[in-house]
Amino acid sequence: MTGPAAVQVWWARLGDGHAGLLALLDPVERARYDATTDAANRGRFLVGCALSRIALGELLGLPPADVPLRRVCPRCGGPHGKAELAVPPASEYADVDFSVTHSGAVVGVAVCRGAAVGLDVEEYTVGLDVDTAAPSALSDTERAALYARPAAGRQAAFLRTWTRKEAVLKALGVGLRVSPRGLVVSAPDAPPAVLGWPERLGPRPLVGLADMTVDGVHPASVALVGTGAVRVDRRDASPAVAAYGGGG
Structure with missing residues (x-):
């Protein structure tokens, strides 16, 4: 890959979560949500799932609830591994990758085509x-x-x-x-x-890196493997998350 690769980075907050987002979760996600006893972790998981589906749905032209995702643990095969887009290898979207991060009250999702992406934020x-x-x-x-x-x-x-x-x-x-x-x-x-x-x-x-700061305080970075340069399209996702399922 030559030239800067574009990556969308969407940021939301723990406080953006609301019950209406539960309608976006698939059965595996809903089971994990229900099994999470800590309220803050449960909220971060809900916002992260919803935000992933909203960001990917915009790219794929699908309603967020219809975005096909799978989670497979590389060690045990259980449904709790890193979320991946579940599309056939021949699909036009087979080159789409995304990464979810959260720390404290900040939740982020990065979406990219043509490179593997990783996103991290630290409160x-x-x-x-x-x-x-x-x-x-x-x-x-x-x-x-x-x-x-x-x-x-x-x-x-x-x-x-x-x-x-x-x-x-x-x-x-x-x-x-x-x-x-x-x-x-x-x-x-x-x-x-x-x-x-x-x-x-x-x-x-080849690894491209870009730094960000969220809410003027929290450091974040995004990495792309397969390219040496990164162009970040930064999105405030809070309004989009609030708009789904009756929030806001």
């Missing part, structure tokens, strides 16, 4: 223990650079680095099954780029 909270999180997340070089910064700026720097790493690992479909220490990215205040690659992932592909 910026005062209570993050960077000293505990950094050893398992950062390479030795990244940790040294982090601690060379003033203490007041370390949390923001760590979260920016982390969103880049997790976005790439999500785009690859491996998530945290691969240690993020082996994936080295550029400094938080430098243009986003992958500098080091985990050996266990094989040859390094």
Whole structure:
């Protein structure tokens, strides 16, 4: 793939959830929603499912409830893995990929054609223990650079680095099954780029990265595997989510 690849990134909030969105869920999603006991997690799942269906429905020209999705765990085969678009290999939409993320009150979905996509957002909270999180997340070089910064700026720097790493690992479909220490990215205040690659992932592909900030505070990153450049079409999805099923 040459030239910047376009990715739509839709952002909504936990507070956008409402009972009318339940009509958009398929039976598997509804069962998982009903089985989730924590209210906040249940709400994030509902908004994430609805937002995925709204974003994909716009691209496919389908009502959100009719968007064909499947979830298959790569380890056990159960219906709780990463959601994928369930279309035949010969379909004109077989090259569509999407990624869902949520943290705190923020929920996001990225949709792309022609490249694998990963999206991550991290809630910026005062209570993050960077000293505990950094050893398992950062390479030795990244940790040294982090601690060379003033203490007041370390949390923001760590979260920016982390969103880049997790976005790439999500785009690859491996998530945290691969240690993020082996994936080295550029400094938080430098243009986003992958500098080091985990050996266990094989040859390094083209990876495009773009950074965002949600609500002026929360760092987010989107990664595309298969292209070296990213063009982001950012959407505020809150009105769209509120419009379905009687919300708002």
